[in-house]
Every structure is written in structure tokens, then in C-alpha cells.
Amino acid sequence: MLILSSPSQLQLLEEMLRKIHSQSFVVCGAVMNINRGNPFDYEVIVDSWPEFKAILTRPRREVPTDDSDIFANIYGAFYRDQDAYRTLLLESDAVNWSQCFTIRGSQDGIYEASLNAAAAKQMRFSSASYIPYLSPDPNKLRECKLDAGFRLSSLNHSHVDLLNETWPYGGSKQSHRYLAKLVRCFPNICILDASGHPISWILMDPFGSGAHSYTLQSHRGRGYASALLRSLTMQASTAGYLWYSLVAPENIRMQKIQEHLGYQRLPDLCHFCVHHTV
Template identity: 25%
Template sequence: MKNPLDPYTNTYFVFSKDPQSLSHMLQDPQTVNWSQKFQIQGCQAALEEVIHTLLSKHGGHMMTVSNVLYMRDSKISSDEVEALSNTSYKIGDLQFSPLNQDEAPLVNAQWLFGGNELSENYIRRCIQTFSTLCARVPGMPKPIGWALSEQSAEIRMGYTESSYRSQRLFGNVGTRLMAIQQSRGAPIYCHVSPDNKKSQSACMAVGYVPVGRWQQWSFQPS
């Protein structure tokens, strides 16, 4: 977290079974640097009150995003992945591979939380470090759909080119990436905007179930 202006890298993931310890954790200057831009992500309702109490103490501005949290508890079987390979596509045969770092601008342009230079650098580091997967049509220069994981192991930034939607492409890419994450012992989860009904339906079609709220607090100091 060397760049005080980079909230993408400056991200805290917070969880505690004791709500009181949340306050102590976030007030500890050895834990949170309130002099820089940062994000806090969590899935506990108790965080909201604690964070706003601390905001009144430190000043600055906090923007909150609250989305639907989805998790998949059931394991992904080899039969499930094999069934995806037998899916009939109007677009013909597909190839699946990790994203390349030079495709970070493509992902950045479609990411709701991105669209700037800092987010593009962050996406490039995610591609370099964590599990990603995309679908390619042979002979086409760029992928037609993709999904990435990041430092909390969450699957994010999923996207399908508009002309290839409604062909189960999201489910194909997403399930394959979930299988990769599962093999590495990671929890399988994601979040979706409460207004994005199509993405919510696509998540549930591949075994995700809604379990609560995913929240992100973006802090900018005075």
C-alpha cells in the first residue's frame, strides 16, 4: 500500500465474530492508515455503524456500495465441467485460457468499479498473480467473455460481449474458474448489483445462492 492515492491496492478485508473487536481493529493505526485513500470490504452489518463512527472522528468522505453476496457451497464435479464442454453454441467451438496482461485495458473498460489508470494497473496485477479465465473464438483477436479473481479470492469483473450473450457463456467461463478456485482451496463467492437481474439469474443458474450483502466503503481523506 505504497501509493496513498490508490484505493484498489489499498484494500482491507475485514471479518470478526466479535463486533466490538471490529472497532478496535479499525481504530488501530498499525492496521488502517486513515491518511490515504482506501477501501474496506466486508459482509457484516456491524461494520456499517463502526465505520461511520470512525469517519466522524477522522473526517473525510466515505462512499458506500451495497450489493448482493452470492456463495456456492456445493462442490463442482468433473461431470459438471464435462457437461459444459458438450454445450452447443451458435458461435462454434470455444477455447478457454487465462487472460494476458496486455488485455487489462479491455477488462478495465467494462468494469463498473474501474475505467481509470489505477484500476487498469490493478487489473494487470490481478491477471499476473491470480486465477483468470476467458473464452476465445479461434481467429478473433480478443476474448469474448472473461472472469477474474483477486486478492480476497472473490470472482469478479465477469463480462460477456453483447453479441454472445444468452448462450450460457457466462456460466461456462464462471464454472470453469470456480473449479480452478476450488482446487486451490478458495471459497467460491461473488457479488452482484441488486439492480442487475440478468447477472443474478446467471449466478443462480450455476449454483450460487444469495447469502447476504457484500459491502464496500471507499474512503477519501480530507
Template identity: 30%
Template sequence: MISLQSLEKLELLKQNLRGHLPDALKIYGSLFSILKGNPFNLEVLVDSWPNYGAVMTRPLTAPPICDPYTNSYSFFIRDENRIHAVLEHINWNQAFEIQSMQNYFMNKIRHEAAQRNVDTEISLLRTYYQGTQKETGGEQVQRHQKNLEFCSLSPAYVSLVDDSWTFGRCSASQEYVSLCIKSHPSCCVLDSGIPVSWVLCDHYGAMRMLYTVPQERRKGLGSKVCSVLSEIMTKQNRPIYCHVEEENIPSQLMFKDLGLQETESKLLWVRSKSEHNLTGSL
């Protein structure tokens, strides 16, 4: 496959992918950070240019062997026969994850992993998407309410976010959270200067790691931080989307109330399984 490195070609790709949403969400969302300094050190590959049949992102350099957070792959396929070209450019020998909105390739990925004797866990997650409309659903959030203040997450809160994340609590996840906070939009609500609810964007540009401390739940804070982050993302012309587990009914209802619509295709999330692999993406 061909590595696209010029900003001009990457911008042209981004414009083209806009016409293939939501199927191309993972690549399209990644390009926002790739075009702004590429903090996650990703490479964009196409099988041909400009008339590509397959496009994928992968690490530009080899990440640590036990780091699935940055050994992360995504793809968008226009020619279904080109899925094999994508699978050949994945490093199957270390902890990794693959994400794509084209979940009909699940069996081909499962077969490829089996052929390579790689044990994987595969999930299909509901996806909620609003695109880049100028209006967001739900009520306009007041940025100052009594003792509450809405602001972006700062690097000082990396450990707090990482400790609360289901897939966190290791050095690799902490580094990943730090990169997300430093390079992407986020929102938290402070109560007397202390974060009590937050959400951020991952390297795919998806809303992620939504969390509210137990004593502040059932007050609508999660909905409010997501609404504020959606406003920020809309101003930056980013797509607004997230992935939710099948059993997480409250979050599904919340994102619907915010104006996001469920897509027909679910997120295909493939994770390698090993004793050192603390994979995660939500």
C-alpha cells in the same frame, strides 16, 4: 494488533476460518494468495493468538495515495467489542475501500469515518456462495465449441479487461487487473483468438469483472466462463462466491442457475470519496 507472519499460523487461521463461512469469506479468500507468495502485499492482523476476537487484512506497506485498489481492508469479528481495534488500523488519510460480510458494523464504520471527517460511500451487495463443494451447478461446459475456445486470461489482455471494467481505466486499476490475472484463476472465451467474454478472481478470491462484449451477449457466454472458473476454483479448494448489485437481476439469476446460493448477510462495501478516488471492487 498482532501481525501473523509465519506460514504455519496463517494456515491454522485459514483452517479455523473455514468453520466461519460465509461470514469470514473476505479473510478466508485472501489467505489463498497470501499463502502463495502474497502478490498483493497484504498483512494479516489479529487482536490475540490463537484465541482471536478480530482478524483483518491491510496493506503491508503504504500504497500510492490515490490507489484504493491496493489500499483495501477486510475484517472478520468474533468479539463485537473488537471492531474498534480494526478501525484504528485503517489508514483513513488516503483513498481506500473496506469489505466485510458482517454488514451489521456499517453504522460503526460510518460513525468512525464521520469522526475523522472522511466522506464515504457505503453499499450493500447481494452475495452468492457455493463454498468448496466438489460439484458445481449447471451443465458441464465443453471447452471447444465451433470457433470458441476457453482458456485463462493472459497478461496480454490486461488493457482489454481494464478498459471494460466500470471502475477501471487508470494506471492503478490497470496494475491491479494485471496482478489479478497473473496470480489468480481466470477464464475467458476466445472467438477466433480474440477474447469476447471473461471473468477473473480478485485478491479476496471472489469472482469479479465479468464482461461480455456487446455483440456476443445473450448467448450464455457469461454463464459459461463463470462455470469453467468455478470448476477451476473447486479443484483448488477455493470458495466459489461473488457479489452482485441489487439492480442486476440477470446476474443474480445466472449465479443461482450455476448452483450458488444467496447468503443472509450482504457484502458491506465502504469506499472513501475524493476527487482522485476511482474506487471499485466488482
């Protein structure tokens, strides 16, 4: 197991992952963020270098995190060889098994390895799967027109309570801390009403994905989420990101928004494997 720390290694890794983005988008997004200032304090673990067969991205070990916080302890995974991934997961100290954590990855072997590992380590296991949508060339994104008079802006710390109240996984101190860190570290975009309160917004997450899209109930169906997704996609693309979104299979409205804008739906689901210590 190796921690890739030199900028030239990380740049080369990003170039390799960009070529296989439709399979590697989770770790590719994490590496893109690391290579653009690493605001979330992540690091990259590989089984070998440069001919890697498995990769995990994780919070840097030097930065202490709350052991019970699944939002703070999120790993990204990708493999070319499933056995190499299993070995990296189970037979190295890449993962801190004394913490609650989530592993994200779009390959079924990542889900299987997590399920088996959780049984072997006697951890409680839960999971959710999402449909990945890859952004097209931003010049091919369908136009979205907003009513005149709306102000595009950015979220700040004063808006985090609202984000935490409206996010289905929010409501806790840990989710509040996570959302505050996203707002602080990554680009986001929102629409403010006449009194300066956000009515629709979208954020970027540590894996280079569009996330937390939300429009207040009384403002839905006016094209706000579509316009913000388009704007943040353009902004991310200008900063050199290959952009994507993850949408729950039951969220038909958000799927339609992605497809309407010209995003490409991938056939395989992306898994969030959650390991609980209790």
C-alpha cells in the same frame, strides 16, 4: 494488535475461517490467497491470537502504495465481537488513515464502524453493497455447454486495456494497474474469438472471489458467462478455495446466472466501505 506471520498460524486461521465461511468469506478468501503464495502481498492483523475477536487483512506495509488509490488499498474485515473490531479499527495502527481505502466485510457492524470512523476522522465516505453467492460443491454445479469451436484461454497483459475500458469502475491509471495485477497474480479464464480477441472473461480477486465477469454486448445470452463462471469455480476448487461471488442487487441477469448454476444466495449483503481523504 498482532500481525500473523508464521505459516502455521496462517494455516490454522484458514482452517478456523473455512468452518464459518458463510460469515467470513471475505477474510477467508484473503487468507487462502496468502497461504497460496501471497501474490498480492497481503498480511493479516488480529486483535489477539489464537482466540481472535477481530481480523483485518491489508496490503503489507513494507510495500508502498499510492495514497490516493482505492484499488490498491483494500482491507478485508471480520469480527466475532463488534467492540473488539471497533477498537482494532480505531485504536491501533492497523489502518492507514492518511490514505484513501476500502474496507470489505459482510457484517453490518463493519459498515457502521466505517461510517462512524469516517465522521470522526473527517473523511468523505461512500459505500456499495453486494449480494454474496457461495459456490456449491463443484460436482453439483449445473452443466453448461459451449458451442464447439470456441477456445477457452487465459487473459494476459495485452488484454488489460479492454478490461479497463469495459469495467464500470475502470478507465483510470489506477484501475488499469489493479486489473493488470489481477491478471498477473490470479487464475482467470476467457473465451477467444476466431482472431484471438477475448469476448467473455472472469477473474479472481485478492479476496478469493469471482470478479469482473464480462461478455461483449454482441455475444451475450449464449451461455458464455455461465460456462466461464463454472470453469473458474472448478479450477479454484481444485486449488483448495471455497469460492464465492458478489453481485450488485440491481444486476438481475448475473443473479440468475448464479442461481441457475446452483450457487447459494446469502441473506446479508457484503459492504464495500470507501474512505476518501478528499
